[in-house]
Amino acid sequence: MTSYGSLETRGRIGDIGRRGSFASLYVRPEIERFAPGQEEKLAQFLETVAAATTTARIEGPGDLQLGENGQTLHGGYRYTKSGFFQAARKMAPGLVAGAVSRRCECPRQ
Amino acid sequence: MLVPSLAGASVRGNDSTEMMIDGYEARRIWNRIAELRIAVFRHCVLLRNDTLRQIEGVCGANYRVLSNTRFHQAARELAAGEPVVEFVGAALLGRQLMLWYRRRQPLFSVEHPGGWWPVHGGYYFMNSESLNASVRGTVAVYTPAGPCLGPYEQLGAKVAHLGKNFDRHLRGMLDRVRDAQLPVEALRQGAAALFIESLGLAPGADDRRGAGDGARNRAGKARESALINALGQLGVPLRLAREVVDLAIRVGRQTTVGPAPPIQLRSEERRRYMVDLLVPLLRTARKLDGARRERLERAAYDILVGGFPALRAP
Numbered sequence: 001m002t003s004y005g006s007l008e009t010r011g012r013i014g015d016i017g018r019r020g021s022f023a024s025l026y027v028r029p030e031i032e033r034f035a036p037g038q039e040e041k042l043a044q045f046l047e048t049v050a051a052a053t054t055t056a057r058i059e060g061p062g063d064l065q066l067g068e069n070g071q072t073l074h075g076g077y078r079y080t081k082s083g084f085f086q087a088a089r090k091m092a093p094g095l096v097a098g099a100v101s102r103r104c105e106c107p108r109q
Numbered sequence: 110m111l112v113p114s115l116a117g118a119s120v121r122g123n124d125s126t127e128m129m130i131d132g133y134e135a136r137r138i139w140n141r142i143a144e145l146r147i148a149v150f151r152h153c154v155l156l157r158n159d160t161l162r163q164i165e166g167v168c169g170a171n172y173r174v175l176s177n178t179r180f181h182q183a184a185r186e187l188a189a190g191e192p193v194v195e196f197v198g199a200a201l202l203g204r205q206l207m208l209w210y211r212r213r214q215p216l217f218s219v220e221h222p223g224g225w226w227p228v229h230g231g232y233y234f235m236n237s238e239s240l241n242a243s244v245r246g247t248v249a250v251y252t253p254a255g256p257c258l259g260p261y262e263q264l265g266a267k268v269a270h271l272g273k274n275f276d277r278h279l280r281g282m283l284d285r286v287r288d289a290q291l292p293v294e295a296l297r298q299g300a301a302a303l304f305i306e307s308l309g310l311a312p313g314a315d316d317r318r319g320a321g322d323g324a325r326n327r328a329g330k331a332r333e334s335a336l337i338n339a340l341g342q343l344g345v346p347l348r349l350a351r352e353v354v355d356l357a358i359r360v361g362r363q364t365t366v367g368p369a370p371p372i373q374l375r376s377e378e379r380r381r382y383m384v385d386l387l388v389p390l391l392r393t394a395r396k397l398d399g400a401r402r403e404r405l406e407r408a409a410y411d412i413l414v415g416g417f418p419a420l421r422a423p
Contacts, residue, residue: 024132025139027163029163029165029202031200031201031202031398032201032202033199033200034198034199034200034201035198036195036196037196039185039199042181042201043178043185046176046177046201049158049177049178049201050176050177050178052158052159053156053158053159053176053238054157054159055154055155055156055157055168055174056155056157057154058147058151058153058155060147061140061143061144061147063155064143064150065139065140065143065144066136066139066140068136072164077155077157077163078161078162079163080165080203082165082166082203082204082205082239083155083156083163083164083165083203083239084164087164090153090167091142091143091146091149091150092146095139095142
């Protein structure tokens with residue numbers, strides 16, 4: 001049987017900027033894997049994530065803008081890679097155009 | 110990828126790239142554009158994890174959030190309706206959840222020189238709570254090397270997180286996956302052919318273990334290119350197709366990658382068959398994130414049902 005791996009930790013810090021004190025644009029969450037027999041553990045994990053989840057209207061640029069520590073100016077949140085790219089695509093698609101073209105490498109799409 | 114690239118997110122660190130990275134400038138550009146374009150976020154909300162203090166997505170006004178909790182529950186209920194179906198795994202990357210369920214009894218087993226290859230039917234589901242993917246499901250065929258995904262168009266469905274009818278469409282997707290009929294006979298024939306049909310690599314290219322690239326002859330290289338292009342036409346990104354074909358030649362169906370054995374293999378043992386391509390394809394898929402993994406597992410299904418003659422030996 002194919003192994004789907006075991007539970008891993010999440011929230012590893014992504015690339016650290018090389019110049020100045022710039023800490024990074026986003027974090028790269030690590031994949032959580034659940035093996036056969038761990039469906040209950042998955043359900044509990046999803047409940048935990050759901051309990052921590054909030055949605056908030058974007059009131060101003062400070063909700064999106066980054067400070068030196070890589071946290072948003074309002075609220076002090078870090079972007080995940082996915083969150084950052086979604087915001088960037090909405091804001092100005094050219095900011096992440098390279099990522100789009102890589103997806104189009106496949107001739108079938 | 111202007112801003113991430115400028116911040117060094119897409120380059121490997123060394124002396125020459127170090128000079129091209131400026132995190133301050135990346136942040137300054139990001140902040141300026143956020144200020145300039147704030148109006149486009151007028152109806153948007155941020156999806157946040159308050160425990161980790163992270164922004165995990167941006168959702169628009171018409172977006173219908175399907176929580177992974179609810180999605181998992183729906184998939185679980187569907188599987189529970191069939192006692193012969195078992196949970197075989199899940200993966201969560203940020204807000205993207207992938208679920209695999211499999212029938213306990215194999216659809217069939219194929220005999221090959223090394224033993225038996227049981228093939229099971231099952232399901233695959235994926236949901237993203239944020240903007241970057243639709244909720245989707247399809248049938249999956251579980252080989253000992255990993256799952257192969259049936260085509261969404263015929264055996265599954267994708268539902269965009271939009272509109273008033275989202276719940277109805279979601280229910281329809283789940284029902285469609287549950288009721289889909291796998292082409293068992295085509296799968297049986299395809300699985301048997303995996304161990305019979307040669308990849309058509311020239312003798313020099315069939316075994317690069319212990320030999321440098323120079324040992325490959327022109328015909329072998331041409332066949333390698335043809336295999337890479339054929340995988341590309343099946344939807345495998347070309348960079349990954351090259352990696353898979355290289356693994357097919359060097360490692361094949363073996364489950365471990367080790368140093369070259371010190372023995373000279375007989376010609377017949379050096380041959381590479383379709384299974385020697387399928388196994389590395391599925392092994393590579395498991396290392397990838399959701400969307401790219403799906404592409405490779407979709408391609409594997411097409412190979413399994415023999416739907417792509419260009420891969421066969423000329």
